[in-house]
Amino acid sequence: MTPLKLTFDMPAHILEGLLNGTLERVGGVVRDASTKQVVMWLRDTATNTISTAGIPSFDPVTGVFNLVVEGVNAGVSINGFKAVNQRLDLMQGVLTLTSAASILNLGVSVISFTFMAHRLKELEKRLQKAQEFLIKIDRKIDLSFYANFRAALDLAINAFTMSKGDNRISSAVNAINRFLEAQHIYLDYADKELEQKSQIADEYLLTLCLAYIAEARCYLELEEFETAARRFEEGKIQIYTRIEKYVDTLLTSNPSMYLHPKLKGQIDLSRLTRIYQWKSPILDENSVFEIIRDDIGGKSLIDDGQINSWIESLPASIIEKSEIKKGFWGIESETRNAVIERLPIIMEDMESIIETNYRFEAYEVEVKALSKLGISFHEWLKLQPEENKSKNNNLMYIIPNEPLDLS
Numbered sequence: 001m002t003p004l005k006l007t008f009d010m011p012a013h014i015l016e017g018l019l020n021g022t023l024e025r026v027g028g029v030v031r032d033a034s035t036k037q038v039v040m041w042l043r044d045t046a047t048n049t050i051s052t053a054g055i056p057s058f059d060p061v062t063g064v065f066n067l068v069v070e071g072v073n074a075g076v077s078i079n080g081f082k083a084v085n086q087r088l089d090l091m092q093g094v095l096t097l098t099s100a101a102s103i104l105n106l107g108v109s110v111i112s113f114t115f116m117a118h119r120l121k122e123l124e125k126r127l128q129k130a131q132e133f134l135i136k137i138d139r140k141i142d143l144s145f146y147a148n149f150r151a152a153l154d155l156a157i158n159a160f161t162m163s164k165g166d167n168r169i170s171s172a173v174n175a176i177n178r179f180l181e182a183q184h185i186y187l188d189y190a191d192k193e194l195e196q197k198s199q200i201a202d203e204y205l206l207t208l209c210l211a212y213i214a215e216a217r218c219y220l221e222l223e224e225f226e227t228a229a230r231r232f233e234e235g236k237i238q239i240y241t242r243i244e245k246y247v248d249t250l251l252t253s254n255p256s257m258y259l260h261p262k263l264k265g266q267i268d269l270s271r272l273t274r275i276y277q278w279k280s281p282i283l284d285e286n287s288v289f290e291i292i293r294d295d296i297g298g299k300s301l302i303d304d305g306q307i308n309s310w311i312e313s314l315p316a317s318i319i320e321k322s323e324i325k326k327g328f329w330g331i332e333s334e335t336r337n338a339v340i341e342r343l344p345i346i347m348e349d350m351e352s353i354i355e356t357n358y359r360f361e362a363y364e365v366e367v368k369a370l371s372k373l374g375i376s377f378h379e380w381l382k383l384q385p386e387e388n389k390s391k392n393n394n395l396m397y398i399i400p401n402e403p404l405d406l407s
Contacts, residue, residue: 003400003401004373004383004398004399004400004401005397005398005399005400005401006383006384006385006386006396006397006398006399007385007387007396007397007399008045008385008387008389008390008393008395008396008397009387009397010040010397011040011397011399014030014039014040014397014399017030017039018030021033022034023039025042025358026358026361026362026365027104027106027355027358027359027360027361027362027363028041028042028043028105028106028107028359028362028366029041029042029362029365029366030042031403032403035403035405036405036407037403037404037405037406038365038369038400038403038404038406039399039400039403040397040398040399040400041106041107041366041369041397041398041399042106042107042395042396042397043106043107043109043110043383043395043396043397043398044105044106044107044110044394044395045389045393045394045395045396102352102355102356102359103119103122103123103206103209103210103356104209104213104356104359104360105359106359106362106395107362107363107366108213108216108217108220108363108366108367109366109377109380109381110381111213111217112217113153113156113157113160113214113217114153114157116153116210116213116214116217117150117153117154117157119210120146120149120150120153120207120210121150123146123203123206123207123210124143124146126203127141127143127146127200127203128143130199130200130203131143133320134200141200145182145185145186146207148178148181148182149178149182149207149210149211151178152175152178152179152182152214153175153214155171155174155175155178156171156172156175156179156214156217156218158171159171159172159174159175159218160172160221169222172218172221172222175214175218176215176218176219179211179212179214179215179218180215182207182211182214183208183211183212183215183235186204186207186208186211187208187238189204189207190204190205190208190242191242194242194245194246194249196316197249197315197316197317198315198316198317199316199317199320201246201249201317202246202317202349202353205239205242205243205246205353206353206356208238208239208242209235209239209356209360212231212232212235212238212239212360213360213363215231216228216231216232216235216363216367219231220367220377221377223376223377225367225368225370225371225377226371228367229364229367229368232360232363232364232367233364235360236360236361236364239357239360240357240361243353243354243356243357244279246317246353247275247278247279247350247353247354249315249317250315250317250318250346250349250350251275251350252310252313252314252315252318253310253313254295254310255272255291255292255295256292256295256296256301257295257301257307257310257340257343258272258343258347259272259292259296259301260301260340260343261301261302262337262340262341263340263343263344266344267343267344267347269285269288269289270285271347272288272347273285273288274351275347275350275351275354276288276291278354278357278358304330304333304336305330307331307336308330308331308336311324311331311335311336311339312324312331314339318339318342318346319339319342323335365406368406369404369406372404372406373400373404383398384396
């Protein structure tokens with residue numbers, strides 16, 4: 001087995017690499033920005049007690065999760081910090097926040113079937129809240145398949161507590177078949193909601209993520225690493241294309257509206273740039289500015305008529321048509337202000353689901369590492385630093401002696 005260093009303290013050289021851009025974080029993986037070799041894994045350590053910290057509050061009108069994602073690559077300011085250890089404290093604090101910025105954990109090893117069942121229940125509750133609003137506009141959500149998904153998770157939990165090998169495998173196969181069925185169902189649901197640009201598309205996308213993870217987790221429990229990695233790779237393609245469509249919808253026909261003067265101090269160009277960089281890493285702030293230059297330079301941010309036209313074009317994922325209040329002269333200023341004030345929440349939703357996509361992508365890398373390191377899944381689960389964990393530190397760091405090429 002390749003030697004690993006386990007610690008609750010991030011090494012200074014990795015911190016420096018993250019700050020100067022030579023290293024990058026993708027979900028729970030820190031890798032070389034050029035070679036993509038893995039130099040460190042992040043792992044949540046506060047997962048034994050399940051909480052709702054990773055599920056942002058739900059807005060039943062917009063259908064979005066309300067939590068800011070300020071990750072390692074989120075332009076952390078270090079002005080005034082002169083010592084490396086001070087910057088280390090800052091970065092570790094940011095990482096702790098990041099660990100609660102997605103419905104998914106930072107590592108597939110700590111997202112158990114029980115944890116997934118809890119997350120699934122939270123998503124179901126949020127859809128139930130959304131349904132209270134959707135009924136008013138003659139829309140109804142079919143929640144019956146969530147019960148089937150929960151039953152599949154219960155089956156998986158029971159399967160891997162059985163003592164007889166044949167029984168374990170038989171029950172695991174049954175659970176896998178149900179997870180495959182769930183994937184087909186929620187792919188269909190997500191596609192329909194994305195087509196309608198509805199406010200509940202993200203809930204179905206997140207449920208789809210859980211269905212793929214649950215299936216892959218079964219293969220990991222059976223030490224079938226190649227199959228687990230292949231299923232993550234296949235799921236990654238399906239999920240990315242749909243999340244990209246969802247993000248494009250939320251960017252709207254005029255992304256420059258996220259830089260409206262009323263949002264100064266809440267959303268800036270660097271934050272909007274990070275959304276674009278997820279789709280195209282080669283973009284920087286200058287190139288993003290060029291993309292939206294005409295809209296920023298014109299009257300689209302200040303002219304009521306142009307803002308009204310933009311609001312009329314907005315998808316239901318931002319505002320339902322029934323919410324748009326109109327007077328004799330068109331859309332009322334109250335509605336214009338409400339939509340603009342809602343944009344920071346929509347920005348948070350984009351950041352959160354992008355972070356979820358990064359974490360899903362990192363799960364495949366983590367699975368590939370098990371074969372490379374020559375370690376079993378259950379040995380990987382038990383990794384723990386010898387040092388004592390500080391009270392406020394919810395992350396541990398797993399560092400290979402040499403960077404790993406897992407491409």
